[in-house]
Amino acid sequence: MSKRQELFLKKYKRKQLFIKFVQIFSAILVLGIWEMLARFNFIDTFITSYPSKIFITIVNLFKEGNLIHHIMVTLGETLIAFFITGVVSVLISILLYRSEILSKIIDPYLTILNSLPKVALGPILIIWIGANKKSIIVMAILISVIVSIQSISVGFKNTNKSRIKILKIFGASEWEILKYAVIPSNYKIIVNACKINTGLCLIGIVMGEFLTSKSGIGYLILYGSQVFNLDLVMSGIVILLIISMLLYSVISSIEKHLDC
């Protein structure tokens, strides 16, 4: 290794280390200041809570035995919504890819639906489907599926024309064109859409749980705010943060595994 390369690597590593350090340090700093302000009574812990109390609340929730249940409910609903969104958006994208006319007809409606705040549909969902899990899951699907369809179908449409032409020359059927060219060219776009969908589904599920639920993290937060237990609210938020980090890292590792 040359001297210059060594120097470069050293600088590079130092930079990476610095970034990691500041990331961790700033989190600790914020938590520390929050804790201190609470301990010395500069802030009203009744409405702000504080880190160590949040930690204790989470541990207690664990011990009482129902936190796992709430996490499982939210996580389960999110995953169901996530899978349905994935399948539905790929299927609809295939349909839109196959029929240019359908895609042109539907395009303005997709755009309008996309900008509609889906939470406004909440009351309708509850009346139509009932105040149950189904409504919550449908809410999450509605939030994520349209963006997902839009990005996947744009990818499908931009598939390299020459590759499709080659397959047609060999006499490929529409299905074979999808299988050999359109879908594999868009692995990256599909995985990316999935990445966004995990986040959107979690948002949708919590929103749904706010509207109607008897369990789940959204329910915990809502319950906490109703009884004015800010420790519980903050704990719920922290758990949501952890869940979303978890989902993101699962998708990222799948992405690396796919090598696309």
Added chain:
Amino acid sequence: MNKILSVNNIFKSYNNKNGEVVAIDGLSFDVFEGEFLSIIGSSGCGKSTILNILSGLDKDYEGSYKFADGITPSYMLQEDALFPWLTVLENTVIGLKIQKKYNKENIDYVKHLLTKYGLKDFMDTKINNLSGGMKQRVALIRTIATKPNLIFLDEPFSALDYQTRLKVSDDIYKIVKEENITVIMVTHNISEAISVSDRVLVLSKRPSRVKSIYEIQLSNKTTPINNRKAPEFQYYYDKLWKDIDE
């Protein structure tokens, strides 16, 4: 020589809401077994359109064409259009899979072709690790894997740099001659057309029809690179140049 394709009075126009563009009007020519025929013309004169019609991709035209019995055409495009997520071998057998000819005998034939044309050690390599010239060779082997006896080449070298281009045109010439395949090549490059072809067909400006046909007779005709040194080369070049320009 046997006639393997006759093209009869083809008419093709492109219509859109701003009007109609007639691309081809009254195009007729014949192709004979074993020959290398180039079709040249200025850009935008509908050269690729002809190949799209002959390969059955474009069915929206008037007139007719007829292949002799047992002629199975295949087509190689300007871009290599290979699939980067597949290996070299997987890319070259894709036509076999689609045409339900994916059996041991044909796979062995493809492996034999890859070996013969210097890609043996790259069979399990992903496409992106190959050079431009190698990619073009892979694309040609994919085209001939289904054992066609006629292939269409659409500007097959134009995406390559000059050095590679000469080398690849030599390679491809060698391959089609050895595998005994008739070729119709579309190009706008006059030297390339002279150096590889038995006959060169010049198209008129749009709407295109046959303007003239030249039999290329070079003394000691060998490989395309050597053919460029033939004394008659310049003569044909000037003639073709004038024909295209007028």
